[in-house]
Amino acid sequence: MLKIILQDPRSLRPFNERARDLRVMNKPLWLAQRDVLAPYTTRELELPAGAPLPEVQEECLVYRDNLYFDDAYMQAFLDAARRSSHPSQAAFAADDPPFREHALPLSTSYTQQGDIYLAELWYFPHGTGEASHPLVIPLNSIEAGYYHVPTYMAYEQGDLVFQVPLRSMLAIDTWVHIFIADVVYGLFSRGARFEDRLKTDPFFKLRVLARAMYEGRQVLECSELVKIGRNCVIDPHAVIHGPTTIGNNVTINAGAVIENCVIGDNVNVSQGCQLMLSVVGDGTFLPFRASLFMTTFMDNSMVAQNTCLQMCVVGRSTFIGAGSTFTDYNLLPSPIRALDGEGNLRLANRPVLGGCVGHNCRLGAGMIIFPARTIESDVVIFASQERRVIDRDLRFEDSDHQKLSFHHLHPRLYPRPGEKVEETW
DSSP states (O other): OEEEEEOOOOEETTTTEEGGGSEETTEEHHHHHHHHHTTTOSEEEEEOTTOOOOOOOSOEEEEETTEEEOHHHHHHHHHHHHHHTSOEEEEEETTOHHIIIIISTTOOSOEEETTEEEEEEEEESSOTTSOOEEEEOOOOEEEEEEOSOOGGGSSBTTBEEEEEESSOEEEOOSHHHHHIIIIIIIIIHHHHHHHHHHHHOHHHHHHHHHHHHHHTOOGGGSTTTEEEOSSOEEOTTOEEESSEEEOSSOEEOTTOEEESOEEOTTOEEOTTOEEESOEEOTTOEEOTTOEEESOEEOTTOEEOTTOEEESOEEOTTOEEOTTOEEOOSOSSSOOOEEEOTTSOEEEOSOSSOOOEEOSSOEEOTTOEEOTTOEEOTTOEEOOOSSOSEEOSOBOGGGOGGGGSTTGGGSOOOOOOTTOOOOOOO
């Protein structure tokens, strides 16, 4: 089958980078798409923005390159589309809980058609010349999260919950969608599918129990749930609960606690770190007592000691200083707003949400970042009496290093689209 990739030229704030190049579940989005579609497609064609579809007379799949989808969704979509034997376009019911709660807010990629929303994913059985019909694939969600939290941290009845899909697909239009893709549609979904398989597959359940008994571990700590790569050094006093995936050449020191995470290659987790429901990219360094909760860290970044990030997204090659705190809910009950795909502030539909830091940033020690604030790529923030609290979105023009005569020591690597950057070498 031929796959045709439609380029999305928009860059996401604050990264100043296209969605296809950002990491989801510790893979560049374009690579995650390729891996999911590898069993179905044999050739590919990539089209620039605005280019017409070529007239082909063969089975093909067409999709926008800002889409995140997993194996379960793609299998369900292709099976249903092939059974229908006519051209199909992926669609969501407006009342599908994960779509309504997590994918639709802040998005600009869906087209409403009555009580359904069309996504930019098509299947053509005999070529691209025919008109497509909407094909609604339910995401089959369950409710998961944290119940009976204080009522001021949740919208209804003191529950801070997520609608977790058993099969995932959404458009990455904002940094918030990176958070949703990694945590809700990624880690939560992986855990939900594991629990569902335990209930429906008795042989799998017996295999997990047998493995735990053979290894002398608790069920959540056995190798059926904790996958460890090559050349890893893990202290016996570290606590690791699955489902967790650990890459190659990883060091995890004493007292670290890791629960339902994805850990990339060449990661160093020091003593006393707490990682829960987080994605940690390749080459990340976490000194002692750093804490990540429902947070994405892209590759080659570092968060210093005693720093806590909750429900945040951090780009690549970024440093966050010691003792910094990313707050995640408004003290007064005002709705949290975040930047949408067009750069406008809109309701995020989340009572609790952290912040986002772009690529190649440097943040000094002891910073306090308000909920849903963003820091653009290449920004440097010094710790000073004038700046300790980040209460608004910061752009490159706000960077402290530009006030110095040696500002060229921190080159700008991620300019906004259309901007020209003067070479410093």
